[in-house]
Amino acid sequence: MSLIEVKDLQVHFPIRSGFWNRISDWVKAVDGVSFSIDPGETFGLVGESGSGKTTTGRAIVGLEQATGGHILYQGQEISLKHARARHAYNQNVQMIFQDSLSSLNPRKRIETIIAEPLRNFEHLDQDAEKIRVLQLLDIVGLGPDALYKYPYQFSGGQRQRIGIARAVATKPKLIIADEPVSALDLSVQAQVLNFLKKIQRKFGISYLFISHDLGVIQHMCDRLAIMNHGRLVEVGSRDDIYNHPLHIYTKRLLAAIPRVDVRHRQEHQLERLRIEKVYQEQENDYYDQNGLAYPLTPVSKTHLVALSPQMIEKQDLKLQGVD
């Protein structure tokens, strides 16, 4: 059974205007997104800025109110009405944020920051709580001297580790990692990514890994979804998507990864221009009249892609092993 299943998730934000501040329109930040994550799996969500990745993550963790759709945790619908189920869910689903400086309360010491989720969910006595905080700091490679310091006294990479310690405090089954390394230097990025993998192996955590960086996603994820304008355009295994992308938007994103090898740089540049031209010419074949991706079409049992019926015919896609 999947650990988490997101079905037709919608998060629409009202736009208000005029003297009476009436709703004049809606921003469809997430508009019918479906995917599932298995236990121990890392599922990537990738797309350009504004495509709806963060809003999807925030809706799953309960920081944003979904306006439609369903979220199932271990097969159970998560609803605000069932307080006890919601409490257990909140303990098991945690989030790591991009900006560790603003996500850690600057007025609180690290001890209090890491102890907060323990206080909400475990109600330990003072000594036991302190031991757990020290263990968590040790897991993320920080010593006991960190206990009484404030977030500003740490480097970006160290602060991100503190955010990770806070997220794993309640022994969650799923962590939503929203751009966890994009604010860090390249060398620190690798450290934090490998560290996330290490704690995944240690605790059997699943990740929803949100990033616009396809290199990071390739390094981290087993499967991934490509998001554009609040919808998914392609979902598949890492190898399927990186080696056989089907949607032109995915091809365009992959072609935008800079190449360092001088020998192939020119070929790559030409390929990039070719893809851009196809994208401009065929955009209408990939999106409906509202500019939104068509519903996902299965191409194999694990590879789904948003293509118009005409496009499926044109590309003569062979449906392999699809029931």
Ligand SMILES: Nc1ncnc2c1ncn2[C@@H]1O[C@H](COP(=O)(O)OP(=O)(O)OP(=O)(O)O)[C@@H](O)[C@H]1O
């Ligand atoms: N609270 C809000 N009210 C109104 N619109 C919002 C709100 N939050 C997000 N949006 C809009 O929803 C869309 C998706 O935003 P979101 O932050 O989810 O995208 P993203 O893919 O995570 O982008 P980035 O990579 O830049 O963080 C954007 O157009 C954004 O302006």
